[in-house]
Amino acid sequence: MTRNALISVSLVAALGIILVLGYLAGRTFRDPARAISVAGMTVLEPASPLPEFRLLDQNNQVFDRARLQGKWSYVFFGYTHCPDICPTTLVVLRDVQKLAGGQEQGIQYIFVSVDPDRDNAATLKNYLPYFHPEFIGATGGRDELMRLTRAVGAYYEIGETRGGRYEVHHSAAIFLIDPEARLRALFAGPHDAARLAQGLQRLQGN
Amino acid sequence: MTRHKPFAVAVMLLMASMVAPADNVIVVRDAWVREAPPGASVLAAYFTLENPGSKADKLVAVLSPDFDKIEIHATEIRAGVARMIALDALPLPPHAVVTLAPGGHHLMLHQPRRALAAGMSIKLELRFESGAHLTVVAPVRRAESRAMHH
Numbered sequence: 001m002t003r004n005a006l007i008s009v010s011l012v013a014a015l016g017i018i019l020v021l022g023y024l025a026g027r028t029f030r031d032p033a034r035a036i037s038v039a040g041m042t043v044l045e046p047a048s049p050l051p052e053f054r055l056l057d058q059n060n061q062v063f064d065r066a067r068l069q070g071k072w073s074y075v076f077f078g079y080t081h082c083p084d085i086c087p088t089t090l091v092v093l094r095d096v097q098k099l100a101g102g103q104e105q106g107i108q109y110i111f112v113s114v115d116p117d118r119d120n121a122a123t124l125k126n127y128l129p130y131f132h133p134e135f136i137g138a139t140g141g142r143d144e145l146m147r148l149t150r151a152v153g154a155y156y157e158i159g160e161t162r163g164g165r166y167e168v169h170h171s172a173a174i175f176l177i178d179p180e181a182r183l184r185a186l187f188a189g190p191h192d193a194a195r196l197a198q199g200l201q202r203l204q205g206n
Numbered sequence: 207m208t209r210h211k212p213f214a215v216a217v218m219l220l221m222a223s224m225v226a227p228a229d230n231v232i233v234v235r236d237a238w239v240r241e242a243p244p245g246a247s248v249l250a251a252y253f254t255l256e257n258p259g260s261k262a263d264k265l266v267a268v269l270s271p272d273f274d275k276i277e278i279h280a281t282e283i284r285a286g287v288a289r290m291i292a293l294d295a296l297p298l299p300p301h302a303v304v305t306l307a308p309g310g311h312h313l314m315l316h317q318p319r320r321a322l323a324a325g326m327s328i329k330l331e332l333r334f335e336s337g338a339h340l341t342v343v344a345p346v347r348r349a350e351s352r353a354m355h356h
Contacts, residue, residue: 080243083250083315084281085288087243088308091349123245130243155287162292163275165316172288189283190309 036202038195040188043203047182053147055112055140058125063110063138068181072107072200075175077154079115079168080127085189086111089174090131095193100200102134106179107200112148113139114156115168152183176200232257232265232298232334237344239315240308241324249322251276251313251330251344252306257298264335265296272328274317281309290314295335308349324348 037043050065057063074093078086093109101107111128113119116139124137139145149156149171156170172189174196184203187196237253257263268276278293296311298304306312313330322328324346332340 080246081248082290083240083242083246083248084279084290084312085309087240087246087250087349090243126245127243157287159290167290169287169289171286172283173286188286189288 037185038199038202040192040195041185041199042188043185044183047178047180047184048151049180049182050151050177051147053140053151054144055138055148056121058121058128058137060121063136063140065181067136068177070106070179071103072179072204073110073177074107074196074200075110075112075152075177077112077114077149077156077170079113079170080119080123081115081165082168085172087131089172089189089191090128090135092191092193092196093135093174094132096196097132097134099193099197102132108136109134110136110138112145113137114145114149114170115158116140116142116145152177152186176203178203231259232263232332232338232340234332234340234342237330237342239322239328239344239346240349241346242318242322247317249273249315249318250308251315251328252308253342253344254303254305255296255298256303257300260300261336262300263298263338265298265332266294266335267333268313269331269333270315270328272319272322273315274319276316276330277314278311279314280311298334322346 050068052065055063057067074096076086076089076093078089080086090111097107097109102109109132111124113124119139121137121139124139128135128137148154152175154171154173154175156168159167159169174187174189174191175183176185176187176199178184185199187199233256235254235256237251239249239251242249255265265278268278270276278296280291280293282289282291292314296304304311327343327345330342330344332342334340
């Protein structure tokens with residue numbers, strides 16, 4: 001009887017140790033940013049909250065921090081006079097939209113113009129539906145743009161004017177903002193639609 | 207007249223060899239122009255250049271009746287920042303294949319003189335340092351991303 005009780009206690013203890021070890025192993029395996037990342041993706045752990053900022057969208061509506069809340073947002077910085085990398089990236093985002101979903105799935109795609117001297121609501125409204133009717137365009141004053149670019153670590157610089165025109169050098173990355181308006185991840189170029197969609201799915205735990 | 211014919215042929219052959227040495231005929235493949243989104247005043251053209259010869263050459267200029275100005279550009283991503291760099295010329299080393307593709311080298315086509323939509327095509331005249339000229343017809347296409355071609 002006493003021996004049986006001892007065996008029972010030992011078995012329970014052994015089971016307990018296995019459960020604890022299993023839990024710890026599972027936690028280590030699940031938690032690190034590395035486990036949910038895909039190639040070219042950097043996950044921020046913890047996510048970095050964005051400050052207040054105020055831009056205007058293509059319909060002249062305020063586009064601020066609140067517009068990022070409650071949805072996942074893919075954000076890209078560029079300009080409409082950009083002949084190569086911006087249309088190339090917007091085509092990739094159109095494909096991400098096909099793979100990951102759009103507004104109905106709580107995902108939005110935002111093109112922020114860092115060329116406010118040439119781009120405004122009208123320019124963006126004309127330009128973006130070519131890529132996808134749901135895409136949001138936003139721009140604003142340099143100070144407000146700076147509040148957003150600095151918070152996500154995006155860079156832009158107006159190039160020198162040659163023959164009456166200038167280029168805008170800008171970050172090639174696509175930024176992923178979580179539904180609490182925090183920078184959650186960024187993707188370095190060259191961009192791949194399948195990887196961009198998969199990165200979000202991993203963050204969502206799918 | 208008949209008497210001069212062999213001489214004229216010789217001159218023509220000589221001129222032809224000066225314009226495009228048989229050894230150094232650049233080949234252009236898969237030329238296309240990305241259809242511009244509405245409001246865009248610049249378009250990009252892409253193609254593959256092959257220098258099958260043993261002499262280096264350079265693409266030095268591109269002309270088209272459909273554009274005011276064409277520049278050879280490189281999109282460079284340095285430290286995560288995309289920059290467009292205007293190039294004076296695009297080097298074509300011996301036996302090299304140089305590809306202009308979205309996100310990399312491209313021709314920047316300024317100020318289209320007519321509205322260009324997918325399905326149309328434009329003429330590009332490529333001029334090389336060797337003196338050779340090549341005219342290619344490039345279709346205007348809507349761009350699809352690489353991922354979707356798999």
